[in-house]
Structure formats: structure tokens, C-alpha cells
Amino acid sequence: MTDTPPLSLKVPQPECRPGDTPDFSGIEIPAAGTVRRPAVDEQAEAMRDLAFTIIRVMDDEGAAQGDWAGSLTDDEIAQGLRDMMTLRIYDNRMMTAQRQGKTSFYMQHLGEEAISCAFQRALQKGDMNFPTYRQAGLLIASGYPMETMMCQVFSNEADPLHGRQLPVMYSSKEHGYFTISGNLATQYIQAVGWSMASAIKGDTKIAASWIGDGSTSENDFHAALVFASTYTAPVVLNVVNNQWAISTFQGIARGGAHTFASRGHGFGIPSLRVDGNDYLAVHAVAKWAVERARRNLGPTLIEHVTYRAGGHSTSDDPSAYRPKSESEAWPLGDPIDRVKKYLIGKGVWTEERHKQAEAEITDRVIECQKRAEAIGTLNSGHVPSPRDMFEDVYAEMPPHLVRQRHEVGY
């Protein structure tokens, strides 16, 4: 006999649900510039503190502060602002296009633009991202043609993936963007393997892996950390903690750990937590981690703390599971507004110039969209031929597929 009361199952719950007042008081936010920047070769054990804080550069007044500031020139930051604005405007156009039936599905980045746009600027040509579906800023910032992105979203005849993939599951070897799986987390370990290959060959290329807070629960995440740790792989392991995995709050994946960054500690991997809505901080931390990888010092785990201000996808309605006003209460602000404020504060940007840039970018995006739509959209009939569905299953089409293709009439 035991004298303890009966057991009961404890299921974590978010701070608030629809109808509640949003509450982010549980997130401890240090002032910008107060978190130290260790040397890139500092031992993981000596920087455990960095997994329990948030590295921030831009303060509330828009000024850059502390050791992590200064990784970019003001011109580069202005370019970063344009990248983020481009991504947001592109998203808006594609969300509308989906509602107009021009495509089946879309996923936007609202509130998370800084992460992928800034990270890409820390990479070099030849490096490879293994992205999830919410890092299209990697493509935008690497100069990938927007018209081609749209052709993929519209699954038209110019879609380089021949209509085989869901919208937004882009792929570009040349632009360092690995084909998106759509199965969560699978690519995380592949990035580690890819970076190991670079090390085996004695090359200088590094890999960057991407995962969301929810899918860190997958075995692939843990396998990736073991392999990265064991072989000192030249890889940057990004966790984008946007608080929500569809309707499931991040606590369901995080469990009893205080942060996702601290997952790296058991593997001896240097692990940092960064303000994901701070373009300057994301870039500085990315640059630091990329330098570690490039100098063969091994992997770095980065938790990007952000908020998914939009729905998970066009098939999702977040008002069913979280307060409508939650995104306004998000304490790290909007990534575009913050960089705009920084640049205005530095005297290199104005409200007027911002409006002008917005108009220019919108025009450019509309131009691209017109060209892409002229080629075709999912509902216009100008989609790839059924013949294409039999190609690329194997390098050489085996007889049984040739027979099946003939049966379809090709």
C-alpha cells in the first residue's frame, strides 16, 4: 500500500484561449544589447546561459545596442527591410490568389519575415538550406526569381517542379534551397548529412537546417542533434519557435524544458536563443553560427523566438484556438516596423521613402504575378502535362512506368 494520492495525468495548457486576455508575461525579455557575445570557439559548457535568454540588438527606440550589433551596414539593413517587405507583399498577393482559386493552398510568413530574410544574408553561395514551408525569405534574399516562385505556387507549365509539389514547396539547388518535403522534420538530419559530406570532401560549404517548435518532437530532430554532435558537423540547426503548431501551443512539444534552445545542451551543442523579430539580432547570431561551422568548430542550435501572426495555412483559422488579439500583444513587435524605425532613427530612411518602397515593390510583385498568370494558374488549365507525372520517378523510366504512361495516352 502506498500513502500517496492516486496519479493524475498533467496535460500542459496555453496561457490563454479564445475569449481570454492575451498574456505573454511568462516570456522573459532582456533589454537589447545586454546579452554577451562569446568568442566563436567558446566551449558549449561555458555558454549554457545563452539558451535561457534572448539575444536582442534593436531597442524599443530603434537603436542598435550591445556586442551583437554591427554585423551589417545601414545599406545592408535597408536591403533587409526591402527583402522583408517583398516577402510580405508577395504573401499578401498569394493569399488573395488562393482565395480567388488560382491555387489550392498557400502558407504565409506574417510576423516571421526577419528570420529567413536575415539568415540568408549570413550564408555564402554554395551553402545549403534545408527549409520548412515558412522560410521563403531565404529565396527572396538570395535573389531567386519571384516569377518562378509564383509559377510553382500556380502549378503552371513553367513550374520547375512540373506541378508535382504542393504550393510553396519550392526547390532550388542553385539558390541553396533544398527541396521541401512537407513531412515535418525529415530534412533536419539530411542537413547534417549534407554538411558531413562537405567535411568528408574537404570543401568549405556548410548547411543550415530548419524546423518549427512543434516538430522538434519528431525523432528526426533528435537523430540530427546526435549526428551533428558526434561528427562535429558544419551545420546550423535552426528552431523557429513561433509559439503555435497549427492549434497546438509550443508547450506540448517543449515539455518540461525551459526553452527549445536548451535541447542542445544534452548534446554538447552551443545553443542560443535570439529575438526572431529583430533582423539585426538574427543576422548577427546567424553570422556567428555560420562562422563556427565554417571554421569546423561544429554545429550551433539557434532558437528563433517569434510569433506566427497569421494562420498556419490557408486551411487554418486561428481564431478557433487562440485569442484574436494575441498577435497584437506579442511583446517582440513586428519585424518590418522595427527595422523601419531603426533606419529612420539613423537618418537613412523616412516614412515617405518607406511608402515609396512599398509602392515600388508592390508594382514589381504585380508585374511578376501578371507574367506568371499569363503562363497559367491551377484553375486556368495551363498546368503541366500528365506525361510529366511519370518523369523523374527514376533517372531512367522502367518498363512498368512506360506502360502506365501509355495507358494515360502519352
Add this chain to the structure above:
Amino acid sequence: MTQMTMIAAIQNAHDLAMARDENVVVFGEDVGYFGGVFRCTAGLQQKYGSSRCFDAPISELGIVGAGIGMAAYGLKPVVEVQFADYMYPAYDQIVSEAARLRYRSGGEFTCPIVVRMPTGGGIWGGQTHSQSPEALFTHVAGLKTVIPSNPQDAKGLLLAAIADPDPVIFLEPKRLYNGPFDGHHDRPVRPWKTHPLGEVDPGYYEVPLGKAAVVRAGQELSIVTYGTMVHVAIAAAEETGIDAEVIDLRTLIPLDTETVMASVQKTGRCLVLHEATLTSGFGAELAAQIQAECFYHLEAPVLRVAGWDTPYPHAQEWAYFPGPDRVGRNMLKLMEA
């Protein structure tokens, strides 16, 4: 020609592939320093260095997943899953990733990985060291599935698999590693040196994927099989005195339908044989295709002989395993039909 066991032939294929192409890398559990629990990678780390042949953490998902990344980079990873029974954690990586990289990226990213797995029973391995999961791979578009039945083929097929631009699942019947086991478990073990296919060309050669072999010519009945069952089928043919033609598929996908159909159209009777469980096994695919292609040549319905639809048992192994007696009885049944 050199005498080799299937283990030596597989080791030799690795050795030649690594010497020929510096992009070939080999890893898996116990594969590096020790050379593998079955010794198929013995000496490779010593010869080619620990960055080309190394031990991996016990994570089949990690081994295959990292291998996929390496293959996408441009390497030729040849990874070992210690037993086919352990591959399930890697199944998502094989099915959703390796098999589809070329397709979903429009040909931009490819995955020339070879995943080797010892397969099948007959070694008192119980349910976790005896399974034959080939049908789980043949059902997946984008994979090639290979199962050799002798040292000469094992070497040539493995070299062809390594040279292939697509992912190849390479299943090694572990009961054949050391000899041509014919299912007579109560008789003395026969070594490969007593078998003509234990004579192996020491140089580089490929046995093309997608080509079956007629390993015993016959007129009365066709046995379509692969792996360990090739030897069981030959024994059953000899013991029943039925003039059976035995076809060793060697590659399941792509399937050499020409050789299979030509044989069945000639004999008019067909027994499909595998060690894996019966229901939804690869034999079901064979039987369906054979009846569709050879219906008007058939004297009797296509008969399947396979492992029972149970988990692979330990103490009852020889009641489970489709040995020459069970195969022989079914051959006689087929001749009477």
C-alpha cells in the same frame, strides 16, 4: 576466379567501389573499426580511413537520413542497417525522402544511396532478426529493390547498385552469407566453396539491375523466386523429380517480366515462392501479373508458397520457414491440377 562467401563478395564489392570512386562512403552501426557484425565491411576503415568508413550512432533514421543528405551533396553513401528488422525507424526517410527527392525537385536533387540490410530467417533469430520486408519497399515508387542469392551475383549487383543514380534497397539473405542453404536445416552446413557461384571474379563487374536469371532450366513448371528460396526451390525440384524451371528474380523492382512470362508461357504452371509472409507479399504482385500475361497458357492457377501470416517465430522456425518439403508438396499439387 576466387573462392568467396557472400560476405567476402560483398566486402570485396565495397572495396572495389571505394577504390574506384572516392565519393563512395560507408557507414552504419559497428561498420567502421569492427567491420560490421556480419563482417561485410571488414578492413575498409583501415584501408580508406575513418572519414570514408565509420561507425554510426544506433539510429537507423539517422543513418539513412544523413546518408540521404550526403547523396544529395554528391557522395555515394552505402549504408548498413544491421538487420532489416531494424529499418522501421528509417522507413519515413526511405519512403518520403530518398524515393522522392528526384521527383519532387524536378530532377534537381537526386539520391544515389544504397541501403544494405541483412534479411530473412533460418538463423534462429526470432521475430526481430528474421523478417523479410521487401514488399514494404517494392510498394514504393522511386525505389529499386535487389536481393541476391549467391556470392557472384551479390558482388555484381552491389556494384551495379552503387553505380545506379537512384536509391537502391539491397537485401542480403543472411542465411546465405556462408553457404547455399537449401532449407534442410537438419543436414550439415554446405559452404560456398562447394557451389559454382561461390567462384567470384576478383575484378570489377556489374550484374545489371532488373535482369532475372534462369538458375535451373525445366519444362514442366516455373518457380519464380529470389533470395534464400532460390536454393530451396532447386532442392525441391531435385527431390520431387519434377522438371521445374527456377527463376531467380535478383531484382524485384524493376521486375524482369520478360524472363518470368517467357518461362510461365513455356511451362504453363507457376509456383511463386518467398520467405516473407503470404498476404500482400511480393508474390501477390507476381501472381497478379502472371495471370494477366499468361492466362491462356496456364494449365493451373498460379500457386503461392510463402511464410505464414504470423510474426516470425523462434522455436517454431522450421514449421514457419517454407522449406523444400512444403515447396515439394505444392509442386506436386500444381502438377496434379
